[in-house]
Amino acid sequence: MYAIIPAGGAGSRLWPLSRRDAPKFLLDLAGDGRSMVRATVDRLAPVSDGALVVTGERHARRVADQLAGTSAEVVAEPSPRDSMAAIGLAAAILDQRHGDVVVGSFAADHVVRDDVAFHAAVRAAVEVAAAGYITTIGITPTEPSSAFGYIEQGAPLADLPGRAVVRFEEKPATARAEEYLASGRHLWNAGMFVMRTSVLLGALDELHPGLATGLRRIAAAWDGPTRETVLAELWPTLDRLVIDRAIAEPLAERGGVAVVPADMGWSDIGDFAALAELGERPPAFAVDADGAWVHAGRPVAVVGIPGAVVVETPDAILVTTREHAQAVKAVVDQLDGPLDHLR
Amino acid sequence: MYAIIPAGGAGSRLWPLSRRDAPKFLLDLAGDGRSMVRATVDRLAPVSDGALVVTGERHARRVADQLAGTSAEVVAEPSPRDSMAAIGLAAAILDQRHGDVVVGSFAADHVVRDDVAFHAAVRAAVEVAAAGYITTIGITPTEPSSAFGYIEQGAPLADLPGRAVVRFEEKPATARAEEYLASGRHLWNAGMFVMRTSVLLGALDELHPGLATGLRRIAAAWDGPTRETVLAELWPTLDRLVIDRAIAEPLAERGGVAVVPADMGWSDIGDFAALAELGERPPAFAVDADGAWVHAGRPVAVVGIPGAVVVETPDAILVTTREHAQAVKAVVDQLDGPLDHLR
Numbered sequence: 001m002y003a004i005i006p007a008g009g010a011g012s013r014l015w016p017l018s019r020r021d022a023p024k025f026l027l028d029l030a031g032d033g034r035s036m037v038r039a040t041v042d043r044l045a046p047v048s049d050g051a052l053v054v055t056g057e058r059h060a061r062r063v064a065d066q067l068a069g070t071s072a073e074v075v076a077e078p079s080p081r082d083s084m085a086a087i088g089l090a091a092a093i094l095d096q097r098h099g100d101v102v103v104g105s106f107a108a109d110h111v112v113r114d115d116v117a118f119h120a121a122v123r124a125a126v127e128v129a130a131a132g133y134i135t136t137i138g139i140t141p142t143e144p145s146s147a148f149g150y151i152e153q154g155a156p157l158a159d160l161p162g163r164a165v166v167r168f169e170e171k172p173a174t175a176r177a178e179e180y181l182a183s184g185r186h187l188w189n190a191g192m193f194v195m196r197t198s199v200l201l202g203a204l205d206e207l208h209p210g211l212a213t214g215l216r217r218i219a220a221a222w223d224g225p226t227r228e229t230v231l232a233e234l235w236p237t238l239d240r241l242v243i244d245r246a247i248a249e250p251l252a253e254r255g256g257v258a259v260v261p262a263d264m265g266w267s268d269i270g271d272f273a274a275l276a277e278l279g280e281r282p283p284a285f286a287v288d289a290d291g292a293w294v295h296a297g298r299p300v301a302v303v304g305i306p307g308a309v310v311v312e313t314p315d316a317i318l319v320t321t322r323e324h325a326q327a328v329k330a331v332v333d334q335l336d337g338p339l340d341h342l343r
Numbered sequence: 344m345y346a347i348i349p350a351g352g353a354g355s356r357l358w359p360l361s362r363r364d365a366p367k368f369l370l371d372l373a374g375d376g377r378s379m380v381r382a383t384v385d386r387l388a389p390v391s392d393g394a395l396v397v398t399g400e401r402h403a404r405r406v407a408d409q410l411a412g413t414s415a416e417v418v419a420e421p422s423p424r425d426s427m428a429a430i431g432l433a434a435a436i437l438d439q440r441h442g443d444v445v446v447g448s449f450a451a452d453h454v455v456r457d458d459v460a461f462h463a464a465v466r467a468a469v470e471v472a473a474a475g476y477i478t479t480i481g482i483t484p485t486e487p488s489s490a491f492g493y494i495e496q497g498a499p500l501a502d503l504p505g506r507a508v509v510r511f512e513e514k515p516a517t518a519r520a521e522e523y524l525a526s527g528r529h530l531w532n533a534g535m536f537v538m539r540t541s542v543l544l545g546a547l548d549e550l551h552p553g554l555a556t557g558l559r560r561i562a563a564a565w566d567g568p569t570r571e572t573v574l575a576e577l578w579p580t581l582d583r584l585v586i587d588r589a590i591a592e593p594l595a596e597r598g599g600v601a602v603v604p605a606d607m608g609w610s611d612i613g614d615f616a617a618l619a620e621l622g623e624r625p626p627a628f629a630v631d632a633d634g635a636w637v638h639a640g641r642p643v644a645v646v647g648i649p650g651a652v653v654v655e656t657p658d659a660i661l662v663t664t665r666e667h668a669q670a671v672k673a674v675v676d677q678l679d680g681p682l683d684h685l686r
Binding site: 324 | 358359628630631639641642643644646648651653655657658659660661663664666667670671673674677678682685
């Protein structure tokens with residue numbers, strides 16, 4: 001299996017830690033001394049034959065610095081064209097180089113605490129994918145989260161360590177999420193897809209032929225002298241699609257998608273509430289402030305705000321609560337004019 | 344009238360702005376470019392013939408710096424002996440110098456926004472005090488505060504611009520404070536006392552003769568060569584009393600205390616809720632955070648905490664709400680060991 005790691009999202013709900021020039025995948029949010037993209041490459045090394053990290057030109061050099069000492073390679077996008085183009089380009093390059101191989105796409109900015117369970121799930125997914133399925137790894141839900149999409153699993157596949165996917169569900173309201181949790185049939189969609197390059201590119205040929213043609217032409221030129229000119233010519237013409245909608249959902253309707261359930265301490269660290277779940281960071285002084293979480297370079301006192309979140313950087317301070325962590329994005333949306341430098 | 348300005352309290356509910364070495368009376372909380380003690384001296388200048396600021400030796404030099412260009416004088420206490428000794432010493436010194444004169448004591452760290460009303464109240468209080476009453480200026484309450492003591496006023500005095508004081512009331516619970524507010528007879532006790540030195544010292548002679556004797560002996564030596572030796576010998580022996588309990592409450596029982604009501608935009612700025620009342624300081628970014636108030640050297644974002652209070656100093660950050668402002672004192676009570684330097 002070759003790993004494809006799209007590294008794109010800024011992580012604006014983690015402002016002021018995350019910035020335009022310090023996106024989430026370059027931060028060390030797990031506190032283990034590695035950027036998230038490097039931790040992702042390291043996590044995948046035991047179960048992959050190589051890795052392509054697809055990122056914007058703006059971040060390519062810093063991502064490459066993070067990958068020093070690994071065999072992972074950077075694929076630089078001239079501009080953002082969303083996940084289907086990013087993953088599709090990497091898959092087409094790998095197909096060009098190695099023929100029909102199994103590839104797996106994994107976000108560059110998620111955390112997995114149980115590597116053993118993760119590796120077992122990937123190996124199972126590779127086995128299912130080799131048989132021709134687009135295979136997702138679905139996370140066993142631990143709470144009725146409305147921050148994730150869900151996967152409804154169906155019957156076990158014959159002789160394969162996975163189940164059919166009945167359908168993908170949008171991010172639900174909380175009441176619906178509680179039904180999903182109670183059903184035992186629903187898993188969180190963590191955006192992990194494992195499949196043969198022939199299956200991925202074949203699906204694109206059928207469903208998005210313009211995109212498929214463009215990606216194949218770029219891939220054919222990738223390891224030769226015309227990469228830059230072909231990329232500059234074709235990349236801006238590619239359709240902007242996300243992989244779920246572009247191929248996973250349509251193929252699920254015809255029984256072409258499988259899922260491997262996994263319980264592996266996964267988090268997308270989507271906001272400060274999720275980050276706070278990773279580890280306690282109590283303030284120096286807490287008065288009536290259970291569950292307060294701080295990231296600051298000086299002593300912080302929290303008085304009367306349970307679940308407070310206080311984040312200090314050299315140029316800004318954020319004060320919120322775990323409950324309101326999703327609303328932090330609204331701050332970033334306000335950053336313009338004289339405060340654009342804080343973005 | 345000679346003004347006596349005790350400058351003692353640290354203002355621990357205003358931590359981290361207020362510190363052991365930056366007590367409240369040395370801060371510019373009103374934001375008008377002056378420390379509170381200097382603003383107090385300036386406010387009293389039009390209605391006084393001079394001022395003595397009584398403060399600890401630790402702060403005497405910095406208080407003197409604040410008073411440059413005024414005729415006010417610093418009286419340095421070797422150690423804190425509470426308000427009765429501080430005010431009594433200043434009164435005894437003034438009595439020694441000028442004979443039986445009217446003095447008025449006013450806290451060094453309160454705010455008055457209506458100087459005209461304040462001056463009118465002081466002039467009225469001086470007239471009542473000249474007739475022999477210990478005269479307090481009582482603040483017309485604007486809310487059922489449980490943070491202040493109350494004064495119950497009785498009948499008007501014949502031919503004098505004041506009323507008898509029936510009694511002083513402790514800080515009440517909220518329900519009781521609401522009764523006081525509804526009664527129309529109760530005023531806030533702002534700790535302002537105007538009286539003849541003969542009345543003050545006479546009351547001490549009767550009620551606290553040891554303290555009276557000590558203060559008279561120190562005052563007699565104050566402007567001569569033995570000040571330091573007499574002060575060092577006697578000051579540590581003086582009783583620790585507050586002026587309300589020591590003389591105002593006992594004399595009120597026998598009809599010797601009067602009150603002049605005043606509505607003058609007074610605040611003791613007792614906590615950040617009171618400071619926030621002085622002026623809006625919204626955060627740079629507010630999402631669901633009406634009434635948030637910040638004091639910081641960088642942009643602050645507040646998300647989901649109405650009435651949040653965020654205060655940054657170079658060595659600490661406080662996050663609380665207006666509602667919990669009184670509880671900030673609990674933080675200062677925790678400042679010891681390795682964090683004693685933040686006190």
